[in-house]
Amino acid sequence: MINENQLKQLLSDLESDRVERTVSTSKTDKFAEAVCAFANDFPNHSLPGYLLIGVDNNGMPIGLKVTDDILKNLAALRSDGNIQPMPALTVGKFTLDGGDVAVVEVQPADLPPVRYKGKVWIRIGPRRGTATEQEERILMERRISFARSFDAQPCRQATLDDLDAARFLVGYRKKVIAPDVIAENSRSLEQQLAGLNFFDLTHQCPTHAGILIFCDRPTRFLPGAYIQFLRISGNEPTCPVHFDRKVESDLGAMMQTLDMLIDVNNRQWPEFVSSLREEMRSEYPRTALRELILNAMMHRSYQSNTPTHIYWFDDHIEISNPGGLYGEATPEHFPFRSDYRNPVVASALFALGYVNRYGLGILRAQKALTENDNPLPIFNFDPHWFSVRIDKRVEKKP
Numbered sequence: 001m002i003n004e005n006q007l008k009q010l011l012s013d014l015e016s017d018r019v020e021r022t023v024s025t026s027k028t029d030k031f032a033e034a035v036c037a038f039a040n041d042f043p044n045h046s047l048p049g050y051l052l053i054g055v056d057n058n059g060m061p062i063g064l065k066v067t068d069d070i071l072k073n074l075a076a077l078r079s080d081g082n083i084q085p086m087p088a089l090t091v092g093k094f095t096l097d098g099g100d101v102a103v104v105e106v107q108p109a110d111l112p113p114v115r116y117k118g119k120v121w122i123r124i125g126p127r128r129g130t131a132t133e134q135e136e137r138i139l140m141e142r143r144i145s146f147a148r149s150f151d152a153q154p155c156r157q158a159t160l161d162d163l164d165a166a167r168f169l170v171g172y173r174k175k176v177i178a179p180d181v182i183a184e185n186s187r188s189l190e191q192q193l194a195g196l197n198f199f200d201l202t203h204q205c206p207t208h209a210g211i212l213i214f215c216d217r218p219t220r221f222l223p224g225a226y227i228q229f230l231r232i233s234g235n236e237p238t239c240p241v242h243f244d245r246k247v248e249s250d251l252g253a254m255m256q257t258l259d260m261l262i263d264v265n266n267r268q269w270p271e272f273v274s275s276l277r278e279e280m281r282s283e284y285p286r287t288a289l290r291e292l293i294l295n296a297m298m299h300r301s302y303q304s305n306t307p308t309h310i311y312w313f314d315d316h317i318e319i320s321n322p323g324g325l326y327g328e329a330t331p332e333h334f335p336f337r338s339d340y341r342n343p344v345v346a347s348a349l350f351a352l353g354y355v356n357r358y359g360l361g362i363l364r365a366q367k368a369l370t371e372n373d374n375p376l377p378i379f380n381f382d383p384h385w386f387s388v389r390i391d392k393r394v395e396k397k398p
Helices: 004-012 028-040 068-079 133-146 165-176 179-183 189-195 208-214 251-265 286-299 343-351 361-371
Strands: 019-022 049-053 089-096 099-106 119-124 127-130 227-232 241-247 268-272 278-282 308-312 316-322 378-382 385-391
Touching (some): 004 049, 004 099, 019 028, 028 119, 119 133, 165 208, 208 251, 208 343, 241 251, 251 343, 286 361, 286 385
Parallel strands (some): 019 049
Antiparallel strands (some): 049 099, 089 099, 119 127, 227 241, 308 316, 316 385, 378 385
16 A cells, blocks of 8 residues: 555645545445446556545645544455455545545456446546457457466367357356447457457467366366265274265256255254244354355365365264465465355356355355354465354254
């Protein structure tokens, strides 16, 4: 984040296209469009952009009082899922002679084009606007040199024919692209997929994320991209296996299969909560299991040939996946700070409705377990592996 002297320089430089000033504190759409535009960094400054709230067009503070609620609302622009892929931003407050200024510092995106509610916003000199197809293509070409995550890299063994085009055009596209943009679209299928990080135009092949989301059998190209589900009769790995299922398909279909397996194996019973009323209880809260399984699918290393494991014992469940904590997610800050090994996959799972908001999955699981009277989950992680144990809720005797 900038310091106070740097802020004053930005306030006095009225010509900079890296700065947007506003006196409003409630125009969330305008704020998000500005964040999207700075993340796309169309002028290619390779420097942060700044949204300054509480400042007029002449760079003068207006006497605003920046509250914690204002800062929280600005920080939520990162994680509410409307800006895809998730932007890298920080929020700060400065108190100047003329009043407070809220500052949103936005880093250039590694995976442009970035969209807000299905539209690509860019800075064009001193103003903000939506990108044309040519401008969007420039951002896509620039992305190739930036992409660091494995899911955004090309899967060179695959071709366009390995993707289900109908699944993309009929099901996925309308969830992430604004209707008016689709109506005006004249781009090829490859260009449309590339605009969402599912196709690499330079190598003319799908990305690994494209394979995971739109290929019927991703394991042809990513051998570990499946889930091994075991129902074990006992409490130890050496006990007999009652049921064994290899779950492999695109990530959306895998999640549907896992929903079914959860419902089949998760025992429920009625429990009296008063002398006249009873409620259904279950061994494990469904929300917690879905969040923890989704966490494994989203954050695992798809470079590994090892699958994700779900071992369902009589008294507990163990979920494990290759790939330890990533980036800013460290043992000291877990689970309150998150980062994304697979940002394109994370964006896709949000678009498909499996993720409600970024960074809250583990916390939601912990809350659901507590409300169901289960013990809190036990996490284990090292640089190459992540696992969680969930203990069964014990049925109370009448």
